[in-house]
Amino acid sequence: MFPAPQPSLRPVSRYPASSDGNGADLRVVSADVYANWESVYRDNVGRLYRLMYSRVGNRSDAEDLTSEVFRTALGPLRLAASKGEVQSYLLVTARTVLASHWRRHLGLPVTSIDPLSDLAALADPTGPDEPSDAPQRTRKILAALPDRYRRILELRFLEACSIREAARAMDVSVGNAKVLQHRALRMAAKAAEEMEQ
Amino acid sequence: MTGRRLSAFIDALAAGRRPKSFPADPEDAAIVRMAIELRAARPGDANPDEQFVSDLFETLSGQLSPPVVPGRVKTHRGRIAIAAIAASVALVGGTIAVTEAVNQPAPTTSALPAPHGKALRTATFENADDRVMGQIVVYNGHPSWVYMNVAASTYNGPVLCMLRGNDGSVVAVGGFVLRHGSGAFSKTIRVNVGQLRGARLVTPAGTVLASAHFA
Numbered sequence: 366m367f368p369a370p371q372p373s374l375r376p377v378s379r380y381p382a383s384s385d386g387n388g389a390d391l392r393v394v395s396a397d398v399y400a401n402w403e404s405v406y407r408d409n410v411g412r413l414y415r416l417m418y419s420r421v422g423n424r425s426d427a428e429d430l431t432s433e434v435f436r437t438a439l440g441p442l443r444l445a446a447s448k449g450e451v452q453s454y455l456l457v458t459a460r461t462v463l464a465s466h467w468r469r470h471l472g473l474p475v476t477s478i479d480p481l482s483d484l485a486a487l488a489d490p491t492g493p494d495e496p497s498d499a500p501q502r503t504r505k506i507l508a509a510l511p512d513r514y515r516r517i518l519e520l521r522f523l524e525a526c527s528i529r530e531a532a533r534a535m536d537v538s539v540g541n542a543k544v545l546q547h548r549a550l551r552m553a554a555k556a557a558e559e560m561e562q
Numbered sequence: 563m564t565g566r567r568l569s570a571f572i573d574a575l576a577a578g579r580r581p582k583s584f585p586a587d588p589e590d591a592a593i594v595r596m597a598i599e600l601r602a603a604r605p606g607d608a609n610p611d612e613q614f615v616s617d618l619f620e621t622l623s624g625q626l627s628p629p630v631v632p633g634r635v636k637t638h639r640g641r642i643a644i645a646a647i648a649a650s651v652a653l654v655g656g657t658i659a660v661t662e663a664v665n666q667p668a669p670t671t672s673a674l675p676a677p678h679g680k681a682l683r684t685a686t687f688e689n690a691d692d693r694v695m696g697q698i699v700v701y702n703g704h705p706s707w708v709y710m711n712v713a714a715s716t717y718n719g720p721v722l723c724m725l726r727g728n729d730g731s732v733v734a735v736g737g738f739v740l741r742h743g744s745g746a747f748s749k750t751i752r753v754n755v756g757q758l759r760g761a762r763l764v765t766p767a768g769t770v771l772a773s774a775h776f777a
Contacts, residue, residue: 406619414610422598424607425580428614435622441699441709441748446682457684457697464694465713468743471586474693475594480686503603506596521576522600528573543569547593550572554592557599 397447405442406435409455412487420463420476430466434459452487456480502560509556514549521546572597578607683755687712687763687772695772696763698723702755708735711746712763717771718743724762725753 399405413434418427438458442451460478467474507515513535520531532542567584574581575597586594602608681703687696687710696712710723722737738747760775 402622403619406622410615410618411610414614415608418608419602420598422575422601423578423580424611428610428618431610432618432621435618436625437711439622439625441701443682443701443703445703446701450682450684454682454684454699457686457699460686460694461697461711461713465744470581470583471591471594473586473588473591475586475591476598477694500603503600506599518600522597523604525576525578525604527577546572547569550593550596551589553600554596557596558592 397449399444399448399451401444402439402442405444405451408448409452409487410435413455413459416459416478416483416487417463420478421466426466430459430462433462437462453484456484456487502557505560506553506556509560510549510552513545514552517542517545518549518553568593575601683758683776685760685774685776687761687774689715689772690770698761698774700725700751700755700758700776705750706753706755707748707750709746709748710761710763711744712740712772713744715740715743715771717765719765721745721763721765721771723747724764725751725758726760726762727753728757728759 399408410431414427414431417430417434418424421427421430434455438455442454444451446454456478457480460480463476463478464474467476507518510518516535517531520526520534521528526534528542528546529539531546532539535542535545537545567582568586568590571581571584571594575594578601584590682699682701684697684699686694687698689695695715696710698708698710700706700708708723708725712721718740720737720739723735725733725735727733733753735751736747736749738745758776760773762773763771765771
């Protein structure tokens with residue numbers, strides 16, 4: 366491993382504050398660049414976390430991956446770059462970090478980060494809570510399933526029921542609920558695939 | 563066995579726990595992907611915990627240290643390895659440079675457009691199967707410099723990074739060693755960052771391990 370350049374903490378631009386030559390510096394920061402590393406972090410941590418959460422579906426992994434993105438990105442980051450460039454860089458880093466995560470954990474890429482559409486979400490100044498049209502897409506997928514398949518998935522994933530609670534709600538055994546869930550997920554995955562084509 | 567591990571993975575996701583790893587096949591992956599999508603759609607769970615945001619900030623703040631000059635190969639062994647690659651790539655470099663002009667690959671979606679200016683350009687390294695393997699960042703400045711890291715390779719050993727210009731020229735900027743599929747490298751460069759088209763990581767045998775295309 367080679368040491369990466371550390372983040373530049375120098376001002377973006379320096380001009381004499383006055384003509385008296387007292388050496389005082391005036392920090393000039395364009396609205397299009399980040400003033401300091403903290404502003405990079407504050408502006409992007411929530412969005413990157415939400416992006417990762419949408420790709421791994423659990424808080425622990427999303428936190429680890431978000432941390433890894435910032436740890437990896439911190440070294441080479443130079444604040445003279447524009448906000449858009451910094452966000453592009455963070456997204457490329459996130460893409461690599463996520464790919465590495467899936468390679469380590471399941472051996473193949475389960476989810477990924479799309480450079481163009483996810484950059485749009487990351488760069489959106491309004492900072493949307495949802496990085497995509499995910500809820501609408503989920504509703505469409507569920508709507509394409511038979512009633513019992515849809516219900517088991519709603520209970521388990523949207524209504525936070527345990528498998529026992531879901532089985533009780535559907536009046537089936539726990540074993541049957543597991544089989545139902547597996548088949549429902551498989552059918553939903555096919556429905557999602559068809560929607561993309 | 564895989565079925566049970568898949569089931570345990572799904573149960574953990576549904577319960578909001580960290581799932582355990584297992585070797586998945588493509589059908590498992592499709593099911594896991596669906597479960598993630600459904601789980602992520604549950605209202606109220608998608609925002610980061612304030613404590614996490616604050617703790618991470620403290621941790622990262624502690625990592626800030628005085629600027630360091632971009633790294634070089636430090637070990638004698640490393641120098642030998644990189645020299646060996648440079649020599650082998652020099653042999654194939656001419657071929658690469660010649661074929662570039664007639665066989666230029668179409669830009670892929672691996673690059674992110676730099677929306678404002680060319681101070682920083684970044685792209686993703688992908689292998690021949692379009693799998694993400696790492697990233698490259700080039701900064702325009704005085705001096706300009708390049709940083710790259712690979713974190714998802716199945717290859718271990720020395721690699722050389724070749725920068726490619728818009729005019730088809732190829733420049734070897736240095737090499738590094740991938741261990742356990744990972745490695746990173748940074749170096750100052752004397753090229754016009756705005757004129758770069760992409761980069762390649764090449765093994766000592768001349769095999770292109772991964773390519774990246776700047777937008």
